[in-house]
Amino acid sequence: MPRKIARILIALRKLRRRLQRVDVLRVWTLAVLIGAAAAYGVIGFRFAIDAVSSLAFGEDEGGVVSGAASLTTWRAWAAPVIGGFVVSGILYLADRFKWLTGGRGQGVADVIEARAVTGGHISLRAGLAAATVSAVSIGAGGSAGREGPAVHLGATIASILNRKLGFTAKHRRALLGCGAAAAVSASFNAPVAGVLFALEVILGNYALSMFGPIAAASVAAAIVTRIHLGDFPAFAPPDYGAVHNTIDVPLAALLGVFCGLVASGFLQAVERMTVSVREFAQNRNISYLLLPPIGGVIVGFIGIFYPEVFGVGYEAVTKALNGDYAIHLLVILVLMKAAATAVTLSCRFGGGVFSPGLVIGAFMGAAFGAGLSQIFPGATASPVYYAMIGMGAVSGAILGAPISTTLIVFELTGEYGITVSLMVAVAIATLITQWTCGRSFFHWQLSRRGYDLSEGPQGIILKTMRVREVMEKMPPGSPLPADADRLETGQSLGAALAKLNEAEEHGLPVVDAADKDQIVGYLSRVKALAAYNKALIDEHIEHHT
Structure with missing residues (x-):
């Protein structure tokens, strides 16, 4: 008898290993399909932006600055205003039909939330509605990036493809990362950066089991x-001459300090303006549907004088790399682009922050380099060199993703000669931003929804696991006395454990929000702690395998 039991156990272990190998094969196969599908989704998204931009400015997204400059003043101003009304209409329909929650677009923070809270689930309707809002916003001149919405679209495609295939929560999260990596790869033609972005920003770990399928998707x-x-590459910078490491690397570190301060100021401006706009609307009983047109009025006014603020801004980056702007204009453009982006995001236009970070960084670095060329002619690298460093330093500090941002800049420019200086500047800028702001843009967005990911897995589990998931269900019984805990x-x-400690009880009855006097279950302290410990162990295994 013991031998038969041993044989059965051995057979079960072998069967489990085979099933695990089948699961790995299924994950890798689906990862490749997600990568291809997400790429087509991003291509379609970019074409949609180009179509809206052509209607608004007579040029596709790559020529918005030139197109806006060639229009009459009123036509250039009207483009983001009309775009704001269209965005409001889409938000109204999305809110009425429950496609989007809270009357807002979605982006990278929502993908992180899906990974941490909903087990990798993203609604198809929410994904398509958010992509539509962002395409109209960016194409009509809103000062925002296309990469955040693209990541959300890629993650949506991944969520839809893996939803009914019976994958575990771990595999669903990995496949969500596949969609995000594929979107970054398709947006920037940057497959290496796509992998690291998914691991660094979306998943928050570098587990080997995650790396393979995400790389395949990218x-x-x-x-x-x-x-x-x-x-x-997206940008073809001109030759920046000889680099003197003994001079240019320390100067790049100094640029990193300035970029960190600029990134911090940008983050604080977006945060404060978002709060101020919300309070202004609530105090005056203004519907959120009026905010996009109001934002369009302000962005359009700025764009009349400085069309570089319109859209993603890559044409402006190319001009900055080519030295088309004077120092004083570059400094003004840093301020105007930051202000226009803060208005755009706070007034519920769709879009992300990575491209504005690149643009602001390019202006900042070009101004810094041009100033050095005037003070020390011929002694330092050209302004192009510092413009590329500024791109990575500001955007990396805003996103809180120094590794993937550094690689994105490499793959965007095709220039690996800036390696040492770029890493130094990005590290310093990120350090300053974390010191002054304490969190990245995405973590700030999540904190507004009640999630503090800086607490690590233990904090996420305590905030996202619900009593209904761990309680012992009970049949309906006698009503609970009104004064009973x-x-x-x-x-x-986490709230349940705090309540148990406060009441000094080993367990408490559980009621439903709809009827707070009718007992539907019971949760003991032992069961709550056991569920918490199991979730911690599962999280640890996922992060280290």
Whole structure:
């Protein structure tokens, strides 16, 4: 008898290993499909932005600055205003039909939330509605980036493809990262940066089990994008001359300090303006549907004088790299682009912050380099060199993703000669931003929804696991006395443990929010702690395998 039991156990272990190998094969296969599908989604998203931009400015997204400069004053001003009304209409329909919550677009922070809270689930309707809002916002001149919405779209595609295939929560999170990596890869033609962005920003770990399928998805997306759009960097900077490491690296460190201060100021401006706009609307009973047109009025007014603030801004970056702007204009553009982006995001236009960070950084670095060329002619590298460093330093500090941002700049420019200086500047800028602001843009967005990811896995588990998931269900019984302590099914595990400690009880009855006097379950302290410990162990295994 013991031998038969041993044989059965051995057979079960072998079967489990085979099933695990099958799961790995399924994950890798789906990762490649997600990569290709996300690439086509991003290509379609970019075409949609170009179509709106052509209607608004007579040029596609790559020529917005030139197109806006050639229009009459009123026509250039009207483009983001009309775009704001269209965005309001989409938000109204999305809110009425429950496609988007809270009357706002979605981006990278929502993907992080899906990974941490909902097990990788993103609604298809929410993904399509958010992409539509962002395409109209950016194409009509809103000062925002396309990469954040693209990441959300890629993650949506991943969520839809893996939803009904019976994957574990770990695999669903990995596949969500596949969609995000594919979107970054397709947006920037940057497959390496796509992998690291998904691991660094979306998943928050570098587990080996996650790396393989995410790399496969990123490569598949790059192949599809290169077939349809070509294989070349987004920017082709001119030659920046000789680099003197003994001089230029310390100067790059100094630029990193300035970029960190600029990134901190930008983050604080966006945060404060968002809060101020919300309070202004609430105090005066103004519907959120009026905010996009109001934002369009302000952005359009800035764009009349400085069309460089319109849209993603890559044409302005190319001009800055080519030395087309004077120092004083570059400094003004740093301020105007930051202000226009803060208005755009706070007034519920769709879009991300990575491209504005690149643009602001390019202006900042070009101004810094031009100033050095005038003070020390011929002794330092050209302004182009510092413009590329500024791109990485500001955007990396804003995103809180120094590793993937550094690689994105490499793959955007094709210039690896700036390696040492770029890493130094990005590290210093990120350090200053974390010291002054304490968090990245995405973590600030999540904190407004009640999630503090800086607390690590233990904090996330306590805030996202609900009482209904761990309680012992009970049949309906006698009503609970009005003065009796109780827990609610929708309470977080952390709140439930705090309540148990406060009541000094080993367990408490659980009621539903709809009927707070009717007992539907019971949660003991032992069961709550056991569920918490198991979730911690599972999280640890996922992060280290």
